Each structure stands twice: as C-alpha cells, then as structure tokens.
Amino acid sequence: QKEVEQNSGPLSVPEGAIASLNCTYSDRVSQSFFWYRQYSGKSPELIMSIYSNGDKEDGRFTAQLNKASQYVSLLIRDSQPSDSATYLCAVDTSGTYKYIFGTGTRLKVLA
Amino acid sequence: KAGVTQTPRYLIKTRGQQVTLSCSPISGHRSVSWYQQTPGQGLQFLFEYFSETQRNKGNFPGRFSGRQFSNSRSEMNVSTLELGDSALYLCASSLAGSTGELFFGEGSRLTVL
Numbered sequence: 001q002k003e004v005e006q007n008s009g010p011l012s013v014p015e016g017a018i019a020s021l022n023c024t025y026s027d028r029v030s031q032s033f034f035w036y037r038q039y040s041g042k043s044p045e046l047i048m049s050i051y052s053n054g055d056k057e058d059g060r061f062t063a064q065l066n067k068a069s070q071y072v073s074l075l076i077r078d079s080q081p082s083d084s085a086t087y088l089c090a091v092d093t094s095g096t097y098k099y100i101f102g103t104g105t106r107l108k109v110l111a
Numbered sequence: 112k113a114g115v116t117q118t119p120r121y122l123i124k125t126r127g128q129q130v131t132l133s134c135s136p137i138s139g140h141r142s143v144s145w146y147q148q149t150p151g152q153g154l155q156f157l158f159e160y161f162s163e164t165q166r167n168k169g170n171f172p173g174r175f176s177g178r179q180f181s182n183s184r185s186e187m188n189v190s191t192l193e194l195g196d197s198a199l200y201l202c203a204s205s206l207a208g209s210t211g212e213l214f215f216g217e218g219s220r221l222t223v224l
Binding site for chain 2 (some may be wrong): 090097098104
C-alpha cells in the first residue's frame with residue numbers, strides 16, 4: 001500500500017463546476033497536509049495547507065481533513081480552464097523532516 | 112524576495128558519468144530538501160538538510176549524496192549515472208523543514224543517455 005494515494009485521473013469537469021480531488025494516507029501520526037498545484041513543465045506550488053480536522057477555505061479552494069478516516073480532499077469551486085493542472089497531495093511524516101507526495105491527480109477544466 | 116534557484120536547468124550526461132546539481136534557497140530559509148520526479152513514481156524524497164546537517168534520507172542508493180553549506184546553499188551529487196536516473200530533480204526550501212510550507216525551485220532536468 002502506498003503511503004499517499006491519489007486517483008491519477010484525468011478528472012474532467014466543465015467550467016464553473018466544482019472539482020473534487022481526494023487523497024488518502026497511511027501514517028496515522030501524520031500532522032500536516034498540503035495541496036500543491038503543478039502546471040505542465042513547471043514546479044509544484046503550494047495552494048493549501050491544513051493541520052486540523054474540518055474544512056479550511058481560501059478563495060475558491062476548500063481543503064477538508066478527516067484524520068479518523070485518514071482522508072484529505074480539495075474542492076475547487078467555479079473551476080476555470082486555468083485550474084487545469086496536476087494536483088499533488090503531500091503529507092508531513094511528523095518529526096522526520098520528510099514530505100510524502102502522492103502521484104497527483106490531473107484535472108482538466110473544459111471551457 | 113528571490114525564490115529558490117536551481118542550476119543547471121537542463122543537462123545531458125552519459126551512463127557512468129557523475130553530476131552535481133546546485134540549489135540556493137530563499138533568503139532566511141535554513142532547510143533544503145531534494146526530490147526526484149519521474150512520470151511513473153511522482154515526487155520521491157531524496158534528503159533534507161538543515162544547518163549543514165542531513166536530518167533524513169530517502170530510499171535511494173549511495174550513489175546519491177548531498178551537502179549543505181553554511182550559507183544554506185545545497186548541492187546534490189549523483190555518481191555512476193544510470194539511465195533510470197533521468198528525471199526532474201527538485202529542490203525545495205522552507206524555514207524549518209517540518210510542518211512548514213515547501214517552496215520549490217524550477218528544477219534541474221537530467222537526461223542520461
């Protein structure tokens with residue numbers, strides 16, 4: 001079992017719709033969770049971080065964390081073609097100074 | 112504020128050669144991490160340095176090594192290159208390296224022929 005799992009996609013959504021991206025992790029002691037966006041040919045950039053159970057909203061983005069289910073998700077409201085990218089889930093293995101990344105979900109927003 | 116700078120951006124080597132990649136972190140960031148990114152495996156952790164000390168190392172062979180200097184700049188070295196080492200090597204810096212945000216450089220794309 002991989003430490004951080006994501007559906008590779010592609011996930012296709014029409015412009016203006018909500019895109020829902022999911023991630024599960026295996027290490028129960030993980031404390032910090034991140035979503036990175038990576039455009040083709042570019043490096044990852046951080047879009048959301050979440051540390052406690054519940055929802056965290058930032059503009060059109062909402063991160064959701066459920067530590068009991070070892071599940072973290074990212075919702076993108078009013079999806080735009082510019083949101084088309086690969087979204088990487090990352091988990092901080094607490095105390096080891098090491099982030100584990102999922103292989104990413106490719107999102108395509110159709111105009 | 113300048114971002115993370117990686118050099119060189121692109122390089123081509125042949126099997127058996129060695130390569131050194133450089134990373135200058137964001138000013139004030141003392142933690143530098145290195146990741147290998149390939150289409151099949153995604154981002155794989157190589158190692159992390161803080162104040163010139165390696166605090167963790169990923170599951171890579173000993174051919175992969177790194178170091179950090181007193182100004183927080185870091186280098187990684189790959190010796191005896193293999194075809195499978197072809198990848199994008201990403202450097203990321205953060206303030207302290209744990210529970211903090213990673214800021215990535217543009218990467219060094221290595222092709223091994």
